[in-house]
Amino acid sequence: MAEDAATDAASPDRVDPRVRRTRAAVLAAAAEVLASGGLGAFSLEAVAQRAEVARSTLYRHWSDREQLLVETVAEHGPMAEDPDTGRLRDDLIAAVGPFGAFLGEAPSRGMLLSMLAEAAHDPTVAAMQQRLTEQRRAVLRRLVDRALARGELPAGTDVEQLLDDLAAGVVHRAFVVGAPVDAAYLAGHVDRFLTIHGAGADAIGPRGA
C-alpha cells in the first residue's frame, strides 16, 4: 500500500517527486475540504478538484475514502513542540500556542470536531485520535516533570490533574465557547492554573514581574 515506492529499489528514501508532490497536494486539499465543509463535504470528488488532481489518482495512493480521511487527520495531529525555556509558564505557552491557534480557528476547529464526531462511532478513527491525544499530552507532561524537578511546582503536584485542567480550558474555549485561543487567553489560563496548583509566585506571570 504505502510502501509501494519504498520496495522497488535499494534506496528506500527515494520517492518519485511526482508522487511526493501529489500526495502533499492531496493531503493539504483534503484538510481544507474537511475544515471548510465538514465530513459531509469530504468527497473524493471535492478533494481531487481542490488538489487539482484527477480523481482516479486518489485511488492510486489510497485504497478508499476512509483511508484518505484517516491519513488526513493524522497529519494534523501532533502540533506540539518541546521548547525548553527553563520556565514552566513559558514552556507551556510555547508548546500549546501553535496548537491552540490551530484549533482556535473555525476551519481547523471544524476539522478536529469532525474527527471527534467520527471517532464516537468508528474504532479506527477513535484509536488514532486517542494516540494523537496521548502524543500531545506526553509533550506537556515532559515540560511539567522538568518543572517539578526544578522545584517550580510543589512536590506532591498531581501532574495528570494539571494536564487535564490545562487541556480542559483550551478545549472548552475552542469547542463550546467558540472563541480564539490566542496568546492573551493562553497566558491568563496558564497563570491561573499554575496558581491553583501551587506554583511559586516567581513562576507566574511574565518573566521578571
Place this chain on the structure above:
Amino acid sequence: MAEDAATDAASPDRVDPRVRRTRAAVLAAAAEVLASGGLGAFSLEAVAQRAEVARSTLYRHWSDREQLLVETVAEHGPMAEDPDTGRLRDDLIAAVGPFGAFLGEAPSRGMLLSMLAEAAHDPTVAAMQQRLTEQRRAVLRRLVDRALARGELPAGTDVEQLLDDLAAGVVHRAFVVGAPVDAAYLAGHVDRFLTIHGAGADAIGPRGA
C-alpha cells in the same frame, strides 16, 4: 408547517394522537440514528426505517432533512433542572448530573459532537447550539447566584469563570478523555472547583461532613 394542526380548530392544543405518536417516534429514531452512526448515517431512509414509519410520512411533518436534523438536536438540548437543595454543591450535582450522564454515554456523545461539528460550518446549527448552551448555562448561573446571596461563595467570586471551569471539566472528560461523567467524578470535580473558588469548608464535600 408545524402549526398546521394548531390552526385548523379553535382548540390549539388538540393534536391528532396519530400525529403526536408519529412525531415522537420519528424524533426518537432520529436521535438514535444520529447517535449511533453520526451525521453520515443520518438519512431519512434510515430514520424512517428505525421509526417504523414510511419515508413519505417524514415529508408530511418536516420540509427536508435539515429541518428534521435541527429539531432532533433541539429536543436533546436543555437537560438541566433547577433544583434548590439549599446547598450549592448539591444543586450543581443535581443539575449537571443528568446532562453529564447523557453526554457521558458514547451514543449521545456522538450526537452532540456531530452537532458541534456541523455547527462549525452551518450558521443555523451554530445559532441553535449557542442558544442551547446559554440555556444550560443560565440554569447553573441561577444556582451560583443563589449561593452567592447565601454567602456560600466569597463576595468577589467570578461567576462566569466558575461556570467555565465547571463546564470545561465535564466537556473535556466526555469529549477528549471519553470517560463517563458519573456521580463520583462529578462530586470530585465540583468539590475541587468550589475549593478553588474559595467556598467555605462547610460548603464542600457530602453534607454534614
Place this chain on the structure above:
DNA sequence: TGCGAATGCGACGCTACCGTAGCGGAGTGA
C-alpha cells in the same frame, strides 16, 4: 534520447439518497 512510471481523462455500472406524487386503507372525532 528513450524507457518506465505516474498522471490525466473520460467513461462505465452501481448504489444510496433525495424530494414528489397518487392511491387506497385505517384511525379519529363529531
Place this chain on the structure above:
DNA sequence: TCACTCCGCTACGGTAGCGTCGCATTCGCA
C-alpha cells in the same frame, strides 16, 4: 355512522458519489 385526516405503499425522475477500467500523455531519470 360518517366525514375527515393521517398514514402506508409504490413508483418516479434526478443527483451525487463510489470504485474500476483502459488509453493517451507527461514527467523523471539514466
